[in-house]
Amino acid sequence: MSGTFYGLGVGPGDPELITLKAWRIISHAPVIAYPAANGNESLARKIAAPFIPEDVTELAIPVPMRREREPAQEAYDEAAKLIARHLDDGKDVAFLCEGDPLFYGSFAYLLDRLAGKHPTVIVPGITSITACAAQIGRPLAARNDILKVLPGTLDAERLKQEITGADAVAIMKVGQHFEKIRGVLTELGLAERATIIEKATREDERITRLADVPAGERPYFSTILIYQGSEAW
């Protein structure tokens, strides 16, 4: 009998933002897997570390970080085979995902390869965007707002078009696209209303008004929130 494949959201960084359900599964799963890009430390593992038992089998899945739209299909094929070997042995495998498994994560690639053949349970996690809103104490969206989540990879024209008319905007994957995004927001008169949150809820979290970020800096692991909804509460 196959083990169960668990996709567990471990939230944005603070280990206490793991759910009781994910915590219970991490505490009991015989095999814990997580993405480890190019031999770097796995952030998902680091977040869950306080709850990973000592006598567990760990699988660091070498998921290459790629900027292109086309993912490294072969790497996911290999990763799925590695995980399937443990499932076929009747062992449950808990795959740890930063944030939420199905919100801009690589988990979807594994899900597509494993869900049809093995019992699968997905546990949602706290997303970076709700964590960011909590840290700055402003609504992510309210009432009848339209909320748009935009990748920073969009070109300036498309960004401008999407941001115009949205009540609330969260821009993900900022990194090397920072100056382009700041340019668009400045042009739209929104630089003063935009906040950039780096490493939300982690020990080295940093919160800055967009207008105050020094030129040339490229904040990684960061999200920009803009709230244009009504200010009348």
Add this chain to the structure above:
Amino acid sequence: MSGTFYGLGVGPGDPELITLKAWRIISHAPVIAYPAANGNESLARKIAAPFIPEDVTELAIPVPMRREREPAQEAYDEAAKLIARHLDDGKDVAFLCEGDPLFYGSFAYLLDRLAGKHPTVIVPGITSITACAAQIGRPLAARNDILKVLPGTLDAERLKQEITGADAVAIMKVGQHFEKIRGVLTELGLAERATIIEKATREDERITRLADVPAGERPYFSTILIYQGSEAW
């Protein structure tokens, strides 16, 4: 010295989807508050019920459910005063919020009234949209997708305009707007790709393809997800 005002996301329904942080605060706060619309049972309280100590002071906050854009300002003024009385007594108050406190919740009204005067901590919660994606096992958004979260209250023309060109769409506040939304999605050829999730992660959860919902039914507490991103994983 003032007590701390906590805004705690308790997630979409399954009590195990509460975070360790919210659970810890619920277990220790001397005062637990929650919205109770028009004398109905509080869903937020129901979700957190397994973790609420017996000897705690409970505050059911009469927050009227209103469909209009303009909220019942006086009700929130009263609610804030009620909560402030306990904070001024030096007691921490934990306000329970369905889902996430700052994702389409009424918590923002209380935050606006209390945050300036009392120490405030917000704990993000699992949103209905990530919970829905987990329950149906499909991505909410991936790669460089644009994700739009739309209120069902938008008129048909605007809905059509926003859904066109979005890779991923979550429609909230479906209820009485269901047939209008289904009409738009059918016209756009998306009815077969749309899933409606009612009461996600609760015991009476129901998942239906949009095309299969009987005419005349109005599913409340429901979210519609449409994923138009690439199917090539």
